[in-house]
Amino acid sequence: MSESGVSDHSEQGTGPSKSSSLIPLPPFKPWGLAIGAGATVPLALQPWGMPWFLPISFAVLAWALRGASIGKALWLGWLFGLAVEVFGLPWIATTVYRYLSIFVLEDPDAGLAAAAAGAAILVGAPLAAIGWGLCCASIPVCPPRLWMRAVWAGICFMLLEAYWPRLFQWTLGACYATEDPSGGWLLLQWFGVEETVLLTVAAGFLAAGAFANGRPVATDRWLLVPAILLMALSILPLPAAQPAPSSGDSASEHLTISIVQPAIPLQMRHGREGSDLQLKKIRQLIEIASDGGEAGAPSLVLLPEGILPQAWKIEWLQQWSQDWLERPTVIGLTHIEPQGYSNAVALLVPGPETVEIQIGRKKELVPFGETVPFGEFLSSIGLSVPVTELVPGTEAVVFTADDHFPPLGISICYEGILAESAAETVHQGARWHANLTEDLWYGDWLEPAQHLQIQRSRAIENGLVWLRSVNAGISAVIDPRRSGYRSIVAARSWSDGTWSRWQPRDDAGQLALPAGAVGILQVQIQPDFSPAGKAPLALPSSTPLLLIYCLLALFWGQLKLFQRSADRSSRT
Numbered sequence: 001m002s003e004s005g006v007s008d009h010s011e012q013g014t015g016p017s018k019s020s021s022l023i024p025l026p027p028f029k030p031w032g033l034a035i036g037a038g039a040t041v042p043l044a045l046q047p048w049g050m051p052w053f054l055p056i057s058f059a060v061l062a063w064a065l066r067g068a069s070i071g072k073a074l075w076l077g078w079l080f081g082l083a084v085e086v087f088g089l090p091w092i093a094t095t096v097y098r099y100l101s102i103f104v105l106e107d108p109d110a111g112l113a114a115a116a117a118g119a120a121i122l123v124g125a126p127l128a129a130i131g132w133g134l135c136c137a138s139i140p141v142c143p144p145r146l147w148m149r150a151v152w153a154g155i156c157f158m159l160l161e162a163y164w165p166r167l168f169q170w171t172l173g174a175c176y177a178t179e180d181p182s183g184g185w186l187l188l189q190w191f192g193v194e195e196t197v198l199l200t201v202a203a204g205f206l207a208a209g210a211f212a213n214g215r216p217v218a219t220d221r222w223l224l225v226p227a228i229l230l231m232a233l234s235i236l237p238l239p240a241a242q243p244a245p246s247s248g249d250s251a252s253e254h255l256t257i258s259i260v261q262p263a264i265p266l267q268m269r270h271g272r273e274g275s276d277l278q279l280k281k282i283r284q285l286i287e288i289a290s291d292g293g294e295a296g297a298p299s300l301v302l303l304p305e306g307i308l309p310q311a312w313k314i315e316w317l318q319q320w321s322q323d324w325l326e327r328p329t330v331i332g333l334t335h336i337e338p339q340g341y342s343n344a345v346a347l348l349v350p351g352p353e354t355v356e357i358q359i360g361r362k363k364e365l366v367p368f369g370e371t372v373p374f375g376e377f378l379s380s381i382g383l384s385v386p387v388t389e390l391v392p393g394t395e396a397v398v399f400t401a402d403d404h405f406p407p408l409g410i411s412i413c414y415e416g417i418l419a420e421s422a423a424e425t426v427h428q429g430a431r432w433h434a435n436l437t438e439d440l441w442y443g444d445w446l447e448p449a450q451h452l453q454i455q456r457s458r459a460i461e462n463g464l465v466w467l468r469s470v471n472a473g474i475s476a477v478i479d480p481r482r483s484g485y486r487s488i489v490a491a492r493s494w495s496d497g498t499w500s501r502w503q504p505r506d507d508a509g510q511l512a513l514p515a516g517a518v519g520i521l522q523v524q525i526q527p528d529f530s531p532a533g534k535a536p537l538a539l540p541s542s543t544p545l546l547l548i549y550c551l552l553a554l555f556w557g558q559l560k561l562f563q564r565s566a567d568r569s570s571r572t
Helices: 030-044 053-065 070-088 091-104 111-138 146-163 172-176 183-191 193-208 218-235 275-289 314-321 375-380 413-417 419-427 447-462 544-571
Strands: 255-261 300-302 329-337 340-350 355-361 397-401 405-412 432-437 466-470 476-479 488-495 509-512 519-525
Touching (some): 030 070, 053 218, 091 111, 172 183, 172 193, 172 447, 183 447, 193 447, 255 275, 255 476, 275 519, 314 340, 314 355, 355 397, 405 413, 413 419, 413 432, 447 476, 476 519, 509 519
Parallel strands (some): 255 466, 432 466
Antiparallel strands (some): 397 405, 488 519
């Protein structure tokens, strides 16, 4: 049968004769399809929250790439990626402007900061889009079998999200981490976040194969099934989670946790003035959060990234907290190191004579925010970037306080969205997780909701109760519905000087404070503190080079087999 026949399901698909009874799709230019598909990708993520849109976006991209040469596919993929980056991450400009104007130049109206913000979009988005273009350019090289191109496209985009260098390592698979438990949670629990991208892209490319010459093909409608299944799972609510079984030992006792959201203005946080007032407010909030009411004293109080003003040493923390701290407290700060400064987090545990302190340092630093890529090379050629390079940590942070709570994994801001961060803490013995974040840099539109959703996907993927304290973003606790059980027993909140009543929980999911408001979220949890496991159907991302080589070998092996088959057919 010819390449356009039905039985081989090639890239050309079936002829239009079998679809005359169905409504044809309107004709569009490939570049218009690519831009439109890319522009709709961010709709799958929060705050819009339409994950069912993602397979459609990749189906439209597949239509745009149909019959394209390598060069044209590169161009179309770049346009697709440019639309994704521009419409999905416009807050990067706000971040650059606020960082430079407030923290570096100390002038909120600095024209240089505005120019740099514009350059971040004009330069950063086109560069990031190159990765999308390279993925699309590899697709025409693949043998023109629909299933091969669909799987290869999924692999390419999965590797893009995992390894392509970007300022913000967001992942589209996080769109299935809906606020309330849905079938999308099952995908993340079974396959993992990046692997769900593979499934989504492959489903979209298969769905595109159900159309030929702009018309749906009746005999190939089964190719729509994977995409329809993913779309349905993303909106299908799960039944209410069951209470966690009680084992009768100390691990099953309820822990009361207080998550503090101070909402201190950015100018006050990073200015030299008002430090005493800021410390006074932080102390007041910690003292309020240390009262658990009828639930008893909290086992842990959690505060955001870098919330302590100025830079600190361990002995200064002890002096500050010695006379009044009552409960174990995790708090973010800038720590003075022999080599400079680090973005750090401290665990303060009050003892009979002194406050015991553990310090952890942020390991994964934000490019051009906390570190300068190729900084030494740039300095050697006379280029100076106005960024204070921080000292990175050397290992994942896990805090232990056996008398108070099980080992707690810690991530700071950006680390919470990375696949390896939570996994490393679990490898070091962590049984639950806390993230300390500052979202004020990014504005109050798009980024706070995106950031929280990506962290929610990591919580679901790893099966970890996830605590999140943010200065002025969205502080939350995420119950991942591990093994179908709920971990949050009850919750209450503090705002405007009063506590609400304890409310029992009847399902898993997320509890959050209003964005940008001063408040405290207090929860009672009965989590499963057994070791967390990897998503059972996740690919072995701990050996990425081996994975990539194996996939390339499989790809080229299939290509050679196809070419030999084509040669034999031509000779006969």
